[in-house]
Amino acid sequence: MKTIVVIEDDAITRALLQQQLRREGWRVLEAEDGESGVGLVQQNRPAAVLCDLHIPRRNGFQVCRLLRGTPELAGTKIIVTTGSRFGNDRLNALAAGADEYLVKPVLPHDLSRVLPDLPSDPPSNGQLESPPAHRPSQAVELKNTGLFGTGHTFAPERADLVTTVRFWGVRGSIPTPGPGTVKTGGNTSCVEFRCGDQIIILDAGTGIRALGGSLAKEFKGREMNLTILITHTHWDHIQGFPFFGPAYNPMNKLRILGYESAVGGLRTALFEQMETAYFPISLSQMAGRVVFEELEDMRFQIGPVAVHSVFSNHPGICLAYRLTTPGGSVVYMSDHEVYLRQERLTQEKGGKVNQAALDFARREDEKMAKFIQGADVLICDSQYDEAEYPSRLGWGHTCMDDTVQLALDARVKRLCLFHHDPDHDDAKIESMVERAKKIAADSGQPLEVDAAREGQEIVLKRPAKGS
Ligand SMILES: [Zn+2]
Ligand SMILES: [Zn+2]
Structure with missing residues (x-):
């Protein structure tokens, strides 16, 4: 089983990505903010993570740093997906630990390029830490x-x-x-x-x-x-x-x-x-x-x-x-x-x-x-x-x-x-x-x-x- 966690606050983009990835045989888990996304990753230790930069409760740069600070997740590929075309954002995302940087809209051939032949999920020794409880976005x-x-x-x-x-x-x-x-x-x-x-x-x-x-x-x-x-x-x-x-x-x-x-x-x-x-x-x-x-x-x-x-x-x-x-x-x-x-x-x-x-x-x-x-x-x-x-x-x-x-x-x-x-x-x-x-x-x-x-x-x- 190959698992991927999609961290994206835009529901339409999330649904499109999920559709594309399921067609390619991925088990897709979704989160709409950085905090619950990190929780899902720690819990499931997926083969890959797709993460937007502009997300609430821990932005994408923070998510990259948090995941890269966890040695057990070294085998997880992090792909940033973003509407930002700014060169500095690309450099900062890669410095924060992202493996790839895709500018939206992300199309099927982009995904095939960065997710070629990933192995199945790394072996799990149980979840790493208790994920933070999901809190709905509200005032x-x-x-x-x-x-x-x-x-x-x-x-x-x-x-x-x-x-x-x-x-x-x-x-x-x-x-x-x-x-x-x-x-x-x-x-x-x-x-x-x-x-x-x-x-x-x-x-x-x-x-x-x-x-x-x-x-x-x-x-x-x-x-x-x-x-x-x-x-x-x-x-x-x-x-x-x-x-x-x-x-x-x-x-x-x-x-x-x-x-x-x-x-x-x-x-x-x-x-x-x-x-x-x-x-x-x-x-x-x-x-x-x-x-x-x-x-x-x-x-x-x-x-x-x-x-x-x-x-x-x-x-x-x-x-x-x-x-x-x-x-x-x-x-x-x-x-x-x-x-x-x-x-x-x-x-x-x-x-x-x-x-x-x-x-x-x-x-x-x-x-x-x-x-x-x-x-x-x-x-x-x-x-x-x-x-x-x-x-x-x-x-x-x-x-x-x-x-x-x-x-x-x-x-x-x-x-x-x-x-x-x-x-x-x-x-x-x-x-x-x-x-x-x-x-x-x-x-x-x-x-x-x-x-x-x-x-x-x-x-x-x-x-x-x-x-
Ligand atoms: Zn400024
Ligand atoms: Zn200014």
């Missing part, structure tokens, strides 16, 4: 760290909970100060999100330094309870953290949330950028009560804010967040490359048409539009214009025209162009906004579009009954 309250209490659940009747969004850093890649960027701002990603007295900081780019100063003025020595929600640990999203004043005040409580990256933990990334070679104060010397929580589930609650997350199309592990409050919903998708244009251009450059891959890319874009559907505000990567994009293909960022189309497809009310390119000055961004407005107007849909700018504030308030 969960984050662990109570003892600092923040257990929070409370979403209360739609609380119309008094005004939601505000304020931009402190809107730039991608690297800070760009100077006379050409004064109107838009030159700091890297940082957005303040408030609902009632809940303060959530989206990313810790250099914009977080001024936010820290503003909070210090507002709180005047009173204790702060802050949550920082990180999309990913690329430098432009964490480099401001060492300069965040409130983290140095022993009175303040700071909770940092995010998902494990392709190569390691969230705390490790923030810790390493403050090592002696790079910064004079270490993270452990910060006097504030700072706790890290690595997220596993895709839905969770932060006080009155319901958070839903998805993996975006960006090298490594990068998340987009949808925050829903009584005032409305805001989607923060700082770094994302729209699938279809990436696929189409890749094929054009390679001189070959692959219809299945184009269909797959289209479906992935549709999934993203569904995630964003009906948002009051979409803050979205729109780093390049149409002329620039081809030379930046596969860099993990989107052509602005596609961002607008995504917002239109998802019937978003307001779009904030975000993650501005360091080479784009105020005049360039203004011209991109004009083009974005024209695309929106031509569609006939009432989409409001502007560029996110430092200092800009958006207030969401649920309209009073009857209005």
Whole structure:
């Protein structure tokens, strides 16, 4: 008997793979998240594992590392199956222990190539460890760290909970100060999100330094309870953290949330950028009560804010967040490359048409539009214009025209162009906004579009009954 474990969160992809593999004589076991997948592998010691990278409760890189850390599974072939075309993801997956890396859609001949004549399952001496109990994916309250209490659940009747969004850093890649960027701002990603007295900081780019100063003025020595929600640990999203004043005040409580990256933990990334070679104060010397929580589930609650997350199309592990409050919903998708244009251009450059891959890319874009559907505000990567994009293909960022189309497809009310390119000055961004407005107007849909700018504030308030 040859057993294969398929770890994949998309039910359609799982069913297709299962069909193909059964035809080839495999006994197929399925898991929809990393944790239960690892449990199945440890229990059954299969000949092979097919594992997606973007899965909840342990991403694919983590699964590879966990399995490769178990000597008894040395004979098990690990095949990563992923929608990611990024070269770095391939290298990181192979470094984490994968034997093969297949870009979706995975077709029968791909499987025959990587699963040629595998022997039957390795002899079993019983299961290796008790597999973790399967927990269905659902909204969960984050662990109570003892600092923040257990929070409370979403209360739609609380119309008094005004939601505000304020931009402190809107730039991608690297800070760009100077006379050409004064109107838009030159700091890297940082957005303040408030609902009632809940303060959530989206990313810790250099914009977080001024936010820290503003909070210090507002709180005047009173204790702060802050949550920082990180999309990913690329430098432009964490480099401001060492300069965040409130983290140095022993009175303040700071909770940092995010998902494990392709190569390691969230705390490790923030810790390493403050090592002696790079910064004079270490993270452990910060006097504030700072706790890290690595997220596993895709839905969770932060006080009155319901958070839903998805993996975006960006090298490594990068998340987009949808925050829903009584005032409305805001989607923060700082770094994302729209699938279809990436696929189409890749094929054009390679001189070959692959219809299945184009269909797959289209479906992935549709999934993203569904995630964003009906948002009051979409803050979205729109780093390049149409002329620039081809030379930046596969860099993990989107052509602005596609961002607008995504917002239109998802019937978003307001779009904030975000993650501005360091080479784009105020005049360039203004011209991109004009083009974005024209695309929106031509569609006939009432989409409001502007560029996110430092200092800009958006207030969401649920309209009073009857209005
Ligand atoms: Zn970025
Ligand atoms: Zn990034």
